[in-house]
Amino acid sequence: xxxxxxxxxxxxxxxxxxxxxxxxxxxxxxxxxxxxxxxxxxxxxxxxxxxxxxxxxxxxxxxxxxxxxxxxxxxxxxxxxxxxxxxxxxxxxxxxxxxxxxxxxxxxxxxxxxxxxxxxxxxxxxxxxxxxxxxxxxxxxxxxxxxxxxxxxxxxxxxxxxxxxxxxxxxxxxxxxxxxxxxxxxxxxxxxxxxxxxxxxxxxxxxxxxxxxxxxxxxxxxxxxxxxxxxxxxxxxxxxxxxxxxxxxxxxxxxxxxxxxxxxxxxxxxxxxxxxxxxxxxxxxxxxxxxxxxxxx
Amino acid sequence: xxxxxxxxxxxxxxxxxxxxxxxxxxxxxxxxxxxxxxxxxxxxxxxxxxxxxxxxxxxxxxxxxxxxxxxxxxxxxxxxxxxxxxxxxxxxxxxxxxxxxxxxxxxxxxxxxxxxxxxxxxxxxxxxxxxxxxxxxxxxxxxxxxxxxxxxxxxxxxxxxxxxxxxxxxxxxxxxxxxxxxxxxxxxxxxxxxxxxxxxxxxxxxxxxxxxxxxxxxxxxxxxxxxxxxxxxxxxxxxxxxxxxxxxxxxxxxxxxxxxxxxxxxxxxxxx
Numbered sequence: 001x002x003x004x005x006x007x008x009x010x011x012x013x014x015x016x017x018x019x020x021x022x023x024x025x026x027x028x029x030x031x032x033x034x035x036x037x038x039x040x041x042x043x044x045x046x047x048x049x050x051x052x053x054x055x056x057x058x059x060x061x062x063x064x065x066x067x068x069x070x071x072x073x074x075x076x077x078x079x080x081x082x083x084x085x086x087x088x089x090x091x092x093x094x095x096x097x098x099x100x101x102x103x104x105x106x107x108x109x110x111x112x113x114x115x116x117x118x119x120x121x122x123x124x125x126x127x128x129x130x131x132x133x134x135x136x137x138x139x140x141x142x143x144x145x146x147x148x149x150x151x152x153x154x155x156x157x158x159x160x161x162x163x164x165x166x167x168x169x170x171x172x173x174x175x176x177x178x179x180x181x182x183x184x185x186x187x188x189x190x191x192x193x194x195x196x197x198x199x200x201x202x203x204x205x206x207x208x209x210x211x212x213x214x215x216x217x218x219x220x221x222x223x224x225x226x227x228x229x230x231x232x233x234x235x236x237x238x239x240x241x242x243x244x245x246x247x248x249x250x251x252x253x254x255x256x257x258x259x260x261x262x263x264x265x266x267x268x269x270x271x272x273x274x275x276x277x278x279x280x281x282x283x284x285x286x287x288x289x290x291x292x293x294x295x296x297x
Numbered sequence: 298x299x300x301x302x303x304x305x306x307x308x309x310x311x312x313x314x315x316x317x318x319x320x321x322x323x324x325x326x327x328x329x330x331x332x333x334x335x336x337x338x339x340x341x342x343x344x345x346x347x348x349x350x351x352x353x354x355x356x357x358x359x360x361x362x363x364x365x366x367x368x369x370x371x372x373x374x375x376x377x378x379x380x381x382x383x384x385x386x387x388x389x390x391x392x393x394x395x396x397x398x399x400x401x402x403x404x405x406x407x408x409x410x411x412x413x414x415x416x417x418x419x420x421x422x423x424x425x426x427x428x429x430x431x432x433x434x435x436x437x438x439x440x441x442x443x444x445x446x447x448x449x450x451x452x453x454x455x456x457x458x459x460x461x462x463x464x465x466x467x468x469x470x471x472x473x474x475x476x477x478x479x480x481x482x483x484x485x486x487x488x489x490x491x492x493x494x495x496x497x498x499x500x501x502x503x504x505x506x507x508x509x510x511x512x513x514x515x516x517x518x519x520x521x522x523x524x525x526x527x528x529x530x531x532x533x534x535x536x537x538x539x540x541x542x543x544x545x546x547x548x549x550x551x552x553x554x555x556x557x558x559x560x561x562x563x564x565x566x567x568x569x
Binding site: 008012014015016020021023024026027029034094095097103105106109111112115116117118120126133179183236242261264270273274280285 | 317381385403415420447476522562
């Protein structure tokens with residue numbers, strides 16, 4: 001290798017990477033620093049940013065809406081990530097058996113994850129509607145008495161009721177992501193060599209023991225990926241809340257992203273909204289680290 | 298497998314298929330009902346009618362404009378994303394340059410940054426450039442998919458044999474010639490994957506276009522649909538017909554090219 005060749009290689013790499021690099025710097029890396037800087041300023045987009053130190057973060061801790069959104073977001077994330085991971089894993093286990101029409105099932109399960117959040121939200125608004133299909137089906141199954149027993153008026157106004165609005169959105173999002181993560185688990189399952197199962201069987205391991213001692217340990221990277229991606233996605237939930245409930249009723253579905261959006265683009269508290277964004281990013285980072293530690297990755 | 302186990306397995310799979318597909322079937326059938334029959338008992342439209350589709354287009358003259366806007370934007374994003382991620386992925390996978398490992402880490406790290414952190418500073422940038430309410434303003438929204446596209450291409454190209462470089466040298470090809478005449482023709486599968494996932498990403502995008510676009514003439518279809526919902530709330534047959542304009546094209550593309558979608562998910566998931 002001579003110096004000239006080295007230089008021309010570097011130049012070629014730079015030319016090929018230039019478009020990506022420019023976009024990454026302009027719209028990801030620089031804005032990241034800028035957001036951090038703005039979070040210590042009062043800024044309404046029209047007058048220049050004014051340094052206020054930690055005031056945005058202090059205000060955050062005093063604001064009731066922030067704590068409500070934190071509680072809602074945490075509840076949402078724990079519920080959605082746990083359910084979608086378990087559901088996706090169970091589906092993948094079934095799909096990994098010797099079955100016919102695998103492509104058919106895969107396509108059917110994956111359909112919700114290619115559909116836009118708006119279309120899904122509109123469809124589920126119709127399903128959850130007070131006189132809608134969900135309530136009709138529940139009445140047909142004579143489950144209305146169960147609702148009376150737990151103190152819910154029937155028909156239930158799923159998205160308009162304080163207690164059901166957030167769980168309804170959670171159920172919808174589990175529905176829409178389970179098939180996506182199923183594919184990740186399935187890819188992981190298919191990478192486990194059949195011989196390992198044979199060895200386990202020779203040692204007298206039944207199906208449950210094989211699951212526990214072969215499948216689960218070897219699937220750890222897939223679990224790590226699914227949970228990490230799930231956490232990142234769930235913490236950021238916005239579209240569905242914006243479209244279906246606008247954070248209501250009475251802030252029951254107000255998530256951190258929704259609060260951030262309305263502070264930034266409705267009230268033009270740009271600096272304050274940046275502070276919310278950093279708290280959200282920190283939470284996502286901590287949650288990812290925590291699960292990394294728990295899984296011993 | 299015993300036959301009892303087999304029956305249970307297929308029943309569970311069928312049950313989840315129904316669960317997964319039912320909302321789409323419900324929306325399609327509702328869109329074909331007379332407006333007065335929206336929540337009449339039974340899913341089947343009696344009679345079938347296309348009146349809702351007609352009304353979507355006539356009541357909201359901008360609706361077809363939104364479809365066109367979305368198609369145009371999706372087309373341009375796909376070309377941009379494919380080109381830029383092919384080039385970046387090639388450099389990362391096949392050219393040894395100092396700092397490559399560090400660059401890879403920055404790339405992976407950038408995928409972990411929540412979009413919301415970038416909403417405000419990017420909006421401020423757009424405001425300075427005068428790009429608010431223009432299609433230029435949508436560019437920051439696709440940079441996220443750019444990182445994953447570049448990563449996907451790099452993973453794919455890494456697995457091509459080392460002999461390619463030797464062949465290129467023998468043929469007297471420069472790095473640029475190699476990219477154009479060897480790498481691009483060999484990248485069919487990964488190109489298909491990025492084309493389809495970036496089309497889908499653009500066609501379905503919601504939050505960033507919502508922030509950037511504020512006059513109805515420039516709306517994309519998802520933003521238009523949300524606006525449309527605001528105008529006709531409780532006219533469910535009409536809203537379901539509107540949402541079909543957004544859903545049917547992408548479902549069609551998916552059913553035809555499903556293996557490329559699924560390859561994209563599986564490849565990203567397998568990184569260690």
